Amino acid sequence: MREVDIPVSSGYKVLIGSGLLSKLGQETAKTAGNAKYCIVTDENVAPLYLEKTLTSLRSTGAEVLGFVFPCGEKNKTTATVLRILEFLADNHFTRSDVLVALGGGIVGDVTGFAASVYQRGIRFVSVPTTVLSAVDSSVGGKTGVNLGGLKNQVGTFWQPSLVLCDTDTFSTLPDEQFASGMAEVVKYAAIFSEKFGEKLLADFVLPDVIAECVEFKRSVVVRDERDTGLRQLLNLGHTFGHAVEKISDNFYFHGQAVAIGMVMAFNVAVKLGVCPESETAKLVQLLRKFGLPRSAGFSRDEMLSAMQSDKKRSGAKINLVLPRKFGECFIYTTDMSALPDIISYAM
Numbered sequence: 001m002r003e004v005d006i007p008v009s010s011g012y013k014v015l016i017g018s019g020l021l022s023k024l025g026q027e028t029a030k031t032a033g034n035a036k037y038c039i040v041t042d043e044n045v046a047p048l049y050l051e052k053t054l055t056s057l058r059s060t061g062a063e064v065l066g067f068v069f070p071c072g073e074k075n076k077t078t079a080t081v082l083r084i085l086e087f088l089a090d091n092h093f094t095r096s097d098v099l100v101a102l103g104g105g106i107v108g109d110v111t112g113f114a115a116s117v118y119q120r121g122i123r124f125v126s127v128p129t130t131v132l133s134a135v136d137s138s139v140g141g142k143t144g145v146n147l148g149g150l151k152n153q154v155g156t157f158w159q160p161s162l163v164l165c166d167t168d169t170f171s172t173l174p175d176e177q178f179a180s181g182m183a184e185v186v187k188y189a190a191i192f193s194e195k196f197g198e199k200l201l202a203d204f205v206l207p208d209v210i211a212e213c214v215e216f217k218r219s220v221v222v223r224d225e226r227d228t229g230l231r232q233l234l235n236l237g238h239t240f241g242h243a244v245e246k247i248s249d250n251f252y253f254h255g256q257a258v259a260i261g262m263v264m265a266f267n268v269a270v271k272l273g274v275c276p277e278s279e280t281a282k283l284v285q286l287l288r289k290f291g292l293p294r295s296a297g298f299s300r301d302e303m304l305s306a307m308q309s310d311k312k313r314s315g316a317k318i319n320l321v322l323p324r325k326f327g328e329c330f331i332y333t334t335d336m337s338a339l340p341d342i343i344s345y346a347m
């Protein structure tokens, strides 16, 4: 088992390893005493892991209930949060009780948000079951739901009291979903460490790789807990990636779109003369290894209109994360008027 400490305002541990789910009860009992638990999960994850999670928590003598909601972004809403809050109230949950988020990033975001507002905030434990949620959303304390078709419009900063990641759960992920999570893993290599990228090219041990990503995320989160600057580095590939997701009407999974977006960011950096062309090959080699796409074939005009409509909400400047080389990135700020050129460079 790997253990990473996240020393933010209310610090917590991230435990990563094979077979950890059965130890959840034992681990939560260390911090939560004889609390009552509500496991929140979605309809895909429930048949796979809910019983095991219930059993593990009940093994300590705790009272444990389950709450299951339908999958997908369209259910990451205030309505789902309200249903959870009502369920907690109906079952007399108090401030000393605990929510457990069992699932991917959607379950984590919804559950964290519910935990942060129920009785002005109760503890929650995160049990990520997707690669994306393990390396990204379960660490950092951002919670949230969508509103009026816009992503993450309502949310809070609320830290989990424990994150427990059983890497065995990834074995049931559909291949594209696994690959999509690996795009975020490759992203950490591209931002922070060429050496980590080399490790990914070799035969690696998955729990070690997940732990290393959590450490990369920790390194920015502890310096920018409220996401006011440095965390932006983690957006490598995301500005272009969001446009790809949008144009394809979510045909591409998030990580697949980020993979394409990262290639675009490298192309831009090469054209601007801030990154040698040979660096792009290192990224492409890794994306290939994980079966990730490198281009979407959309036109410059499609990209431009998707990015312009995205920018309407956030002002006249555009921030792009660009590489200086594979393993080192910086934030490049330019005027929106430069966007057509930037997109030409990206293609």
Ligand SMILES: NC(=O)c1ccc[n+]([C@@H]2O[C@H](COP(=O)([O-])OP(=O)(O)OC[C@H]3O[C@@H](n4cnc5c(N)ncnc54)[C@H](O)[C@@H]3O)[C@@H](O)[C@H]2O)c1
Pocket (backbone or CB within 6 Å): 042, 043, 044, 045, 048, 071, 072, 073, 076, 103, 104, 105, 106, 107, 109, 129, 130, 132, 133, 136, 137, 138, 139, 140, 141, 142, 143, 144, 151, 152, 169, 170, 171, 172, 173, 174, 177, 254
């Ligand atoms: N809070 C943050 O900091 C943060 C960061 C990044 C992303 N996010 C959010 O995370 C969400 C995406 O997360 P995601 O990619 O994990 O999506 P997700 O939660 O939708 O999970 C992907 C799919 O896999 C299924 N699934 C989950 N675990 C499984 C398993 N072990 N076996 C089989 N199927 C399984 C889910 O039911 C779902 O259908 C987005 O809403 C995004 O906004 C949040």
Ligand SMILES: [Zn+2]
Pocket (backbone or CB within 6 Å): 136, 184, 238, 254, 258
């Ligand atoms: Zn992402």
